[in-house]
Amino acid sequence: MLIKFALMINLAKDIHSLTEFKRNTTEFLQQIKKTKHPLVLTVNGKAELVVQDAESYQELLEAAELVETLKGIKLGLEQMQRGEGKKAEDFFNELFNKIDNPQ
Incomplete structure (x- = not known):
């Protein structure tokens, strides 16, 4: 799986x-x-929604x-270094x- 995701929000162009x-x-869909770049949509001057294309959303997931x-x-390696866990x-x-022997 190659992830090439870069979330970039241009404050001058991507907040509306x-x-x-x-x-x-x-026009906004063409821009996206x-x-x-995702768009941040505001209601009464507050950020309320983020809109992005499906491909970028999948990459984000x-x-x-x-x-x-x-x-x-990382957690498993840390536990192993502390001698926790099992072989x-x-x-x-x-x-x-x-x-083989359910109870």
């Missing part, structure tokens, strides 16, 4: 009111597809999944015993 977005939806995976690996052989022996 929801009303402006409604009036110019087609061209730049791959994959990046988040990768981060969670790396955090899990893989012991774990699998216990697992297969549970499968």
